[in-house]
Amino acid sequence: MVPARDALLLAAVLFALGLAGLLVRRNVIFILMSLEIMLNAAGLAFVVAGQRWGQPDGQVVFLFILTMAAAEVSVGLALVLQLYHQYKSVDVDAASRMKG
Amino acid sequence: MQLLWLVPAIPFAGALVLLVFGAALSRKAVAIVGVGTITASALISLLIAGIYLSAPPAGGAYQQYLWLWIDVGSFRPAFALYLDALSLVMMVVVTFVSALIHLYSAEFMAGDEGYSRFFGYMNLFVASMVTLLLANNLLLLYLGWEGVGLCSYLLIGFWYREPANGRAARKAFIVTRVGDTAFSVGLFLLFRDLGTLNIQDLMQRAQTNWAVGAAAAIAAAALLLGGAVGKSAQLPLQTWLPDAMAGPTPTSALIHAATMVTAGVYLIARTHVLFALAPPVQFAVAAIGAITLLMAGCSALTQNDIKRVLAYSTISQIGYMFLALGVGAWGAAIFHFMTHAFFKALLFLAAGIVIEALHEEHNIFRMGGLYRELPIAFWVFLAGGCALSGLPLISAGYFSKDQIIWSAGASAIGGMGFWAVALVGVLLTSLYTFRLIFVVFFGEPHTPVSRRPGLAMVVPAVVLAVLSVIGGYDRGPFMSFMSKALPGFVAVPGSGVAENVSSAIAAAAFLAGLLGAWFVYLRQPSVAELLVANRAGSALHKFWFADWGMDWLYDHVFVRPVVWITWANRNDILDSIYDGIAALAALSWRGLSLTETGKLRWYAMGIAAGTVIFVAMVMFL
Numbered sequence: 273m274v275p276a277r278d279a280l281l282l283a284a285v286l287f288a289l290g291l292a293g294l295l296v297r298r299n300v301i302f303i304l305m306s307l308e309i310m311l312n313a314a315g316l317a318f319v320v321a322g323q324r325w326g327q328p329d330g331q332v333v334f335l336f337i338l339t340m341a342a343a344e345v346s347v348g349l350a351l352v353l354q355l356y357h358q359y360k361s362v363d364v365d366a367a368s369r370m371k372g
Numbered sequence: 373m374q375l376l377w378l379v380p381a382i383p384f385a386g387a388l389v390l391l392v393f394g395a396a397l398s399r400k401a402v403a404i405v406g407v408g409t410i411t412a413s414a415l416i417s418l419l420i421a422g423i424y425l426s427a428p429p430a431g432g433a434y435q436q437y438l439w440l441w442i443d444v445g446s447f448r449p450a451f452a453l454y455l456d457a458l459s460l461v462m463m464v465v466v467t468f469v470s471a472l473i474h475l476y477s478a479e480f481m482a483g484d485e486g487y488s489r490f491f492g493y494m495n496l497f498v499a500s501m502v503t504l505l506l507a508n509n510l511l512l513l514y515l516g517w518e519g520v521g522l523c524s525y526l527l528i529g530f531w532y533r534e535p536a537n538g539r540a541a542r543k544a545f546i547v548t549r550v551g552d553t554a555f556s557v558g559l560f561l562l563f564r565d566l567g568t569l570n571i572q573d574l575m576q577r578a579q580t581n582w583a584v585g586a587a588a589a590i591a592a593a594a595l596l597l598g599g600a601v602g603k604s605a606q607l608p609l610q611t612w613l614p615d616a617m618a619g620p621t622p623t624s625a626l627i628h629a630a631t632m633v634t635a636g637v638y639l640i641a642r643t644h645v646l647f648a649l650a651p652p653v654q655f656a657v658a659a660i661g662a663i664t665l666l667m668a669g670c671s672a673l674t675q676n677d678i679k680r681v682l683a684y685s686t687i688s689q690i691g692y693m694f695l696a697l698g699v700g701a702w703g704a705a706i707f708h709f710m711t712h713a714f715f716k717a718l719l720f721l722a723a724g725i726v727i728e729a730l731h732e733e734h735n736i737f738r739m740g741g742l743y744r745e746l747p748i749a750f751w752v753f754l755a756g757g758c759a760l761s762g763l764p765l766i767s768a769g770y771f772s773k774d775q776i777i778w779s780a781g782a783s784a785i786g787g788m789g790f791w792a793v794a795l796v797g798v799l800l801t802s803l804y805t806f807r808l809i810f811v812v813f814f815g816e817p818h819t820p821v822s823r824r825p826g827l828a829m830v831v832p833a834v835v836l837a838v839l840s841v842i843g844g845y846d847r848g849p850f851m852s853f854m855s856k857a858l859p860g861f862v863a864v865p866g867s868g869v870a871e872n873v874s875s876a877i878a879a880a881a882f883l884a885g886l887l888g889a890w891f892v893y894l895r896q897p898s899v900a901e902l903l904v905a906n907r908a909g910s911a912l913h914k915f916w917f918a919d920w921g922m923d924w925l926y927d928h929v930f931v932r933p934v935v936w937i938t939w940a941n942r943n944d945i946l947d948s949i950y951d952g953i954a955a956l957a958a959l960s961w962r963g964l965s966l967t968e969t970g971k972l973r974w975y976a977m978g979i980a981a982g983t984v985i986f987v988a989m990v991m992f993l
Binding site: 291294295298303364365367368369370371 | 968969970971972973976977980
């Protein structure tokens, strides 16, 4: 049995890693991957919480998160294809024409 | 008597027809509608006068209630007409003179564009004026009061292509507005203190609630006097009338001589109870009248424009009416109103004939010798001029003015000072009138006559000339008729001079003026030049020519400071607050739009930072 405290700490570290990757990377593929890591960190926190209280709800929510992540990635990859089609590049900063 | 409502209603209907459909009507139809409605109105008012005289209504007054106008709590002014001896005389004179002047204008204005507009305004004026005279409450009177002011403005600026005419119209409107504001404040005061605006109730309540000399009575009377002074062009608001001569001559005859400018006299006579309760104000009325008649008489002496001479003479004659009102000779004031309406309208009509005959020539020194060329104009002008200056025993003006002069000396309010001023006024009147007649109709002709008046212009002038001569013979019956509506004149025994002595001195003053004018302007024209040759003479001439510098004074005291303030505040200080708010919004927009970089990772950073801040706030605060 892993203590909840340690598991949550792991989730937080994963989330921070994902966020850092999101902010630092310019390659849009890596950004999407960082996003996935953050989602999974959140999912891990749910599972840990469910285990801590002895409830199945945490795992149910994780299933929802998986579904949502699959849908998000499909839309995200479609956008990546369009981005590449337009700019011949996967650098997100290339797509910055819409500014104030 | 039931027809009374038609007297204002018919001209109003005529005005509506002319102003709405005027452009579609032929000139002939316009003239028929314009002149016909006023003539019908005049005939009806004559009929009503006949009925009134043969079968006087109970209490000397007939009331016709038309409909409730406003119904707010205890404030219930109605459209209701009130006909007593005072309003009857005013109504008959106004509609009758209007009908004659409308007939005259049908020919006078024939060559002008805006024919239907002119008659529309004129009809609207008559409707408003009759409403003013017949109103049974002060609010309805105020409606008519503003209506005539509006028509006066519209008609002064009738030839609107000339910027000077527009300026004159605005000046007339703004200057009278000063008085009208005082009048409306007076109405508020009366309603607050006495709880009604019905004139008869108001007079009764004033008498029971206020003592003689009460502060409220003095304030109310002074405010009403302010309105009267503005409308009747008396000191200190007289400056608009001479400039009002920019309008067409029939307008000057009708509005700025015979009818509208006497509305102030009517207002004071109508609310005479209030003025009797405020002796200082009544004294002010007499003083204003006396000073105005002298000042305007002097100014009239120096003018070159034939219509401006007549305008100053109107101011001066209304000064006589104010003097009569002030000394309590109410009947004499109304009598002088009537004769003045006849002869002053006549003088303007005759002047119009002369002006049109000489191609819009207004300068009297470029006229001359018209005695042979325009005999009819000469004779009617002579009849009017004699009435104006008071030719003894023959003309109407003599009888009416004579009464005022004697009353000024014999009244408790007046005194020998007022009597002397009124006599000097006679001398001045006679001087400037015969100056006008001698310069215009005698001497060498300077401009050839190009047009002779037709029948429609001659007939009204002749009718008015006859009235100017015979209109004063019925003084006794007129006074006893007036005493039904107005208190009689109370002479203080032993004060002033005997009536016939006063008359004789007035006659002498008239003769002196006549001889003086004859000597200076016909016998020895060089004397006139000699008078203005030295420095004092020419300075005085300039001073009087500019109406005692009143325009200059008002320009410097009121107009220029206001213009300067608007110039200094041309950026509008109050507006800058709102400008500042707008600038702040624009600034923050500029700042915030910098954060909209289009870079996705910056947005993600923003979201993350925001989340961190919020979570920190929840945890630590």
